[in-house]
Amino acid sequence: MDNDGTHGAWGTRGAQPPAGGPARPGNSVPHPAGPPPAAPPSYPPTVPPPARPPSVPASPARYQAPDAPAPTADWFNAPRPEAGPGVWRYGYVPRPAEREERPSLVGPAATLILWLLLWLLLNQRAVPYVYKPIEIITGPEWWSFGGLREGAPALVVNSTTLYYEVLVLVLGFWAARIGGWAHVVRYFAGPRLDRARLGLSAAVALLVLWLAWTPKVPLLLVLMGSADGWLRSGDQLKATVAAYSCYALTIAIVVWPIARFARWGDALREFRARRGPARPPGAQAPSTAPERPGTAPAQEAGPLRAHWPKLRAAGRTDAAEALTAAVYTGRMNDVDCVRLSHAWNAARTSHDRLSSFTETVLRKGPDAFLHPSGLRDVPLRTATHDPLTGQVRIGDCADDPRNPYPRRGSGMALEPSSLGTSLLAVGPPGSGKTDRVIRPVVEALALRALTGQAAVLAVGGAGGALGPDDAYDVVVRIGDPASLYDFDLYGGTTDPDEAAAALAEGLAGDIPTLDTRRATTALGQLLGPFHAVRGRFPSVPELRELLEGSATALGALREALETGGHQTMLRELEARARQSGSAADPGAVLADRIAALDRPAFAGFFATGEDARPFSLRSLGRHPLRVRVDLPERVHAEASRILARLVLAQFNAVTAARTDRSLFVCLVLDDATHTVTAETVRGIRRLRSVNAGAVLALRTLDDVPEGLHTALLGAFGCTMAFPGLTTWDGKRFAEAWGKEWVEVREVAQHGVFADQPLTRAMHALRKMATGKAVTTDAVTVRQVERERWSASGLAYELPPGHAVLSLTTVAGEHMPPLLVRLSG
Structure with missing residues (x-):
């Protein structure tokens, strides 16, 4: 049956029940029973809330103007700036630079007093030979005993006054430089430094210009006196040119140094860049306002994603208009937006596929290119997800001195680019591995599968720790007679x-x-x-x-x-x-x-005949499936360990053998005890090159043979240590995470011995008053190489609800081990 691209878009067919038996699927791609939901299912209100509950029938669409967008449009248009590995990019705003320590005011105050003292001495002419340069310039006939004579010309008087004021100004600059006045101003101005510098400099420039037009600062008078010949020549043109030249030169002498010091040119260029060219329709002005709790992040500059600019640029305006209306009327959720974006990127490779994409979107709207299951969301989200980037937020970087300052308080997320290097989580039971890391990762991969970009295989014990059955396309319950699927011991080969x-x-x-x-x-x-x-x-x-x-x-x-x-x-x-x-x-x-495996509890399982109903892992490499395998860990521990090793071995073989590597395939193993072998470690190391990854959880590294500890930590690009580790496990992590250069400040106290009787008496009096001998401090600052996290720190200093996480992306970017406060 032709489904018009609504679902089954990856070329699959429905499962057929075996003859004479219940309706149980075979080797074909599974399709959950029941029709697709009428509306997008709900998800946490953080990113973003649903347009309506899934059980409510779809109401007639009513297009809303972009000035009153739906929550999905706000989420779709939110900025996601490029950031380092592990940074939660949705609405991310870099942390302001670390503020310096409060400077001491003793030095500036001392230099200010020194400047005022020198000013007083100059005013009283108590400093000899200071006025000798101006005396030589103006001529010695107007000077007597270090001062001007009575009846000296106005030009000489004004020049002397201006020389005196310039000399005081130069001394003020010298005092400000040695006293660190600029550092004090920068500290108290804080982030408003540029604005404060621009305002103060403009005010100073206006004040000095006003003073220069008066006898108090006779700059203009000196320039006018120098051009007195032109001003009194009787030629109106010469007088006008001379006067306006003096005015212009006065303004330049006053304004140019102030403008250069206050960086008026940079401020003007920034103002022009901020105004920029006229924005096209549908574009949003940039905003630098930080994200606040309870508010949506500011929309980024440029065309809005909710207007589907890529489709418009390719000439598919009709399809773009249909999807824009669907977003703003609340008929699409976040998964729909990402799924259709991915379908468009895939369709751009062929003209025929472009035409098919447009026709399907116009006919089906947000229901186009659904997942083969017909679902548009997972039943329940226990973590905060951003399907557009594929990230899941697992917590925040703790405000701890061991974390770099720019990362403190920022959101911590896992994404396919990090999971592609595989993740190893080690911690005792109850430390939060499953609830706070494993299940959120499985949810994120399941959402990714609904958009057609990933396939996930989750393996764990029976009990629903990895999510409800409705969140998966295939659930294999080994040892449960009610299981619809069996497990293929031979991997479908x-x-x-x-x-x-x-x-x-x-x-x-x-x-x-x-x-x-x-x-x-x-x-x-x-x-x-x-x-x-x-x-x-x-x-x-x-x-x-x-x-x-x-x-x-x-x-x-x-x-x-x-x-x-x-x-x-x-x-x-x-x-x-x-x-x-x-x-x-x-x-x-x-x-x-x-x-x-040949036990009565497994009777009817692992069959290979015509009536077999096995699920083969080879389907993961061809279809965006969500698969969960429940192992009978409580009753059949040995069989569960054998099956876990078999699943890991088959996963390595299947991912390495597939030719189409467009899907990201990930194995999530909730308990990898006695599962890791030398061959599987080599297989995990090769996963990043075939667009695949593995997430393994261990109670302790002792669950892996001791000879594989180094190879295991080297094979995983992402490692995570939870509270409750032993010092032996902590030592392995400390060695794997390496060392860094740190600055160490050592203070040594040395006794002070006096030779003079008066000094010895003062030291005795000080010792009697304080009870301590008189000492002097010797401070040594040096660079030393130390472990990023010590074994004892990992074993005893991790607070509950936290973990230390180190990330590496497929592209080779690294994030040092950071202390993370886990969500949940």
């Missing part, structure tokens, strides 16, 4: 060697004395002949019989191979028979391990 490699890793990867290559060979010698005869791989009971060397099972298989003429596979089976029972035979160990 038809290659016996590939199936044997993954199965050997799951069964015996944690046994240090058993080489997994020999286990792979032993399994391949059985899986290959069996698949050649039966066209399928053996079920768990059949594989157990073959590994135990059952004469009946091996004889029947040998007879079928001889009848079918499979000579090559017959030689493989004979080789297995010869090795069976030897001291180096891995078959007995593999049979013991497979026996953990």
Whole structure:
């Protein structure tokens, strides 16, 4: 049936029930039962609130003007500036620069007093030879005994007064420089420094210009006296030119130094840039106002995202108008906006796809290109998400001295670019790994899958810790007869060697004395002949019989191979028979391990026949699925560990083998105890190159073989330590996070010994008054290399509800380990 691009847009088909059995899907892509919701489901009010509850039928659309936007439009148009790894970008505003320590006023006050004293001495002519330069310039005939004579010309008097005032001004600048007056002004002006400097400089310029036009500051009079010949020449033109030249020169002498010092040119350029060219219709003026709690972030400059400018630029105005109306009338939620944006980016690669995109959007509106499930949101969000960037906010950087100042108080988020390098979270039970990190990450990936950009596989114990069933397309409950899906032990492959490699890793990867290559060979010698005869791989009971060397099972298989003429596979089976029972035979160990899966509780599971209903991990590489696997950890702990290792091994194999890597595929393992092996560590290291990632949670690093501790921490680009770590685990993290250069200030006290009797008496009196010997401080400041976080600090100084997180992106950007206050 043609669904007009509404859902099933990735070329999938519906599942068919097995003959004679209940409606249980097979290997095709699963589709949850029931029609898609009539309206976008709800989500937390932080980013942004829903337009209406999902149960309310859609009301007739009524377009609203952009000056009264819907919450989705506010969220869509909000700024998301580029920032470092882990920064929550929605409405992010960088923290103001750290304010310096309050400066001491003793130095400025002392230099001010010194300047006033020198001014007084100059006024009283108590400083000899100070007026000698002006005496030489004006001529010695007008001077006697260091002062002007009676009847000196006005030009000489004015020049002397101006010289005296300039000398006082130069001394004032000298006092301000050595007293650090500028530093005091910068501190108290704070962020208003530029505005204060501009206002004060303009006021000073006007005041000095007014004084220069009066005899108090005879600058203009001196210039006029110098041009007296032109002014009294009787030629009106010369007099006018001379007068206006004096006026202009006075203004330049006063204004130019002040403007240069106050940076009027920079202020003028900033004012012109702030005004800028005329903004096109639909553009929003930039705003530098910081985000406040309870208010939406200011919209960023340029065309609004809610107006779909990319579609308009490509000439798809009709589709852009339809989507704009849908956003502003509340008929689209955040997932719809991101899903259609992603569909447009994919359609731009072909002209035919562009036409199909436009036609589908015009016909279906916000219902176009739905997820194959028909859903438009997850049932419940327990964290704050931003689907446009793929981020999930897990907390805030603590206001702690160990965190860099610019990051303190900023939001901390995880995103696909960080998860692509894989995340390892280590902490004891109850420290918040699952509720505050694992589940929010799963929710974010599920939202990403609904937009067609990711696939997620969540593996954990039964009990709903990873979200409700409605949040997933596939839920595999191993050991539960009511489960609609089974698990494929062989990963959906038809290659016996590939199936044997993954199965050997799951069964015996944690046994240090058993080489997994020999286990792979032993399994391949059985899986290959069996698949050649039966066209399928053996079920768990059949594989157990073959590994135990059952004469009946091996004889029947040998007879079928001889009848079918499979000579090559017959030689493989004979080789297995010869090795069976030897001291180096891995078959007995593999049979013991497979026996953990051959239990009555698993009867009907892991089937491989025609009536099998397995879910294959290979579907993750082709479709944006949301899959959850529930392991029977409480009752069948050994079987759960085997299956967890098998899932991890199959995930590494599937992601490495896929050719279309446009989907980001992520495995989330809630409890990776006894799951990590040397081969899986190598596989995790390769995930970042195939657009995939893994999130593993451990109670302690001791749940991994000691020889793999260094390799494990090196394979994960993102590591997270929770409160309650042991000092041994803390030491491993401290070594992995490395060291940094810090400035250390050491103060040593040395005793003071006096030689003079009076000084000794003063020291004795001071010791009697204070009770301490007289000492002097010797301060040493040096650069030393220290660990970013020490083992004891990780073990004993982490407060509850916090964690230390270090991030690395696929592009190679690094975030040092930061103390994070977790949400929830």
